[in-house]
Amino acid sequence: MSRFREQVVIVTGAGSGIGQATATAFAAEGGAVIIADIDAARANAVAGDIRADGGRAEAVHVDVANSDSVTAMTERAVATFGPVDVLVNNAATADGNDILHVDEQQWDRNQQIVLKSVYLCCRQVLPSMLERGRGAIVNVASVNALGAYSVMPYSAAKAGVVNLTQNMAARYSRHGVRINAVCPGTVRTPIFDPLLERDPKLFENVAQLYPAGRIGEPADIAGPILFLASADAAWITGHALVVDGGLSCGNLPFIEAASAAMD
Numbered sequence: 001m002s003r004f005r006e007q008v009v010i011v012t013g014a015g016s017g018i019g020q021a022t023a024t025a026f027a028a029e030g031g032a033v034i035i036a037d038i039d040a041a042r043a044n045a046v047a048g049d050i051r052a053d054g055g056r057a058e059a060v061h062v063d064v065a066n067s068d069s070v071t072a073m074t075e076r077a078v079a080t081f082g083p084v085d086v087l088v089n090n091a092a093t094a095d096g097n098d099i100l101h102v103d104e105q106q107w108d109r110n111q112q113i114v115l116k117s118v119y120l121c122c123r124q125v126l127p128s129m130l131e132r133g134r135g136a137i138v139n140v141a142s143v144n145a146l147g148a149y150s151v152m153p154y155s156a157a158k159a160g161v162v163n164l165t166q167n168m169a170a171r172y173s174r175h176g177v178r179i180n181a182v183c184p185g186t187v188r189t190p191i192f193d194p195l196l197e198r199d200p201k202l203f204e205n206v207a208q209l210y211p212a213g214r215i216g217e218p219a220d221i222a223g224p225i226l227f228l229a230s231a232d233a234a235w236i237t238g239h240a241l242v243v244d245g246g247l248s249c250g251n252l253p254f255i256e257a258a259s260a261a262m263d
């Protein structure tokens, strides 16, 4: 498939995990991809791998929480490949859990990197998309946006991402720009490295709560992101697509407890 031939794609946080898999998949389908990340070395490595495979990619250093940096990223994308057709707001960190143990800096950092970043990046690319009457934005939210799954400051910010997605879609879709989100469950990426150091069995333990019987891999999320960005999703906008191996479709411990009394 080459659904993104001649299209310019920015993927933030593309130096690692879901962003890396997504950027690589866009390039494999003909997209010219900006590998935007705060980790310049990782961004360079991913862009180098894509080019080595015959794809088009340019590494750009960005801090998505910083307005000037986001402006510079967008200008560089346009100067390198042309006007942006697809923006994937994927970069994020997750830190802090229970609000009684989260300090104000942690709270603010989560809101800036997870939520403010989406505002900053969208306001940079939207004017040109609206002028050209075409474009797609996919925001990487989380199942954490939809209910209680711990990491409170991050989850609250992700809920904001879903709402911003809906509001932007309602406002701009009639002008040819579709805006959607994906809500992944647990995906095996380096974002969990600090937690795995403390609990090496984390993935194994949470996998048992997934109806699909496993946690996700980055490619499980890249596919749905490409779908939402593609013409295959031409009549889908303002949607938050849950991609979570069934985690949020029911409460497995509840079902088991209730079933024990019935069976």
Ligand SMILES: NC(=O)c1ccc[n+]([C@@H]2O[C@H](COP(=O)([O-])OP(=O)(O)OC[C@H]3O[C@@H](n4cnc5c(N)ncnc54)[C@H](O)[C@@H]3O)[C@@H](O)[C@H]2O)c1
Pocket (backbone or CB within 6 Å): 012, 013, 014, 015, 016, 017, 018, 019, 036, 037, 038, 039, 042, 062, 063, 064, 065, 089, 090, 091, 092, 093, 094, 113, 140, 141, 142, 143, 183, 184, 185, 186, 187, 188, 189, 190, 191, 192
């Ligand atoms: N892994 C999961 O289980 C999971 C679940 C739901 C949602 N998500 C979301 O998926 C997205 C990707 O996460 P991942 O799991 O691939 O994590 P990851 O840590 O592997 O990748 C995140 C990337 O974002 C970059 N980044 C961090 N802060 C940045 C900043 N200020 N500016 C630019 N780049 C920055 C990092 O350098 C890194 O390369 C995030 O939005 C995350 O919240 C992940």
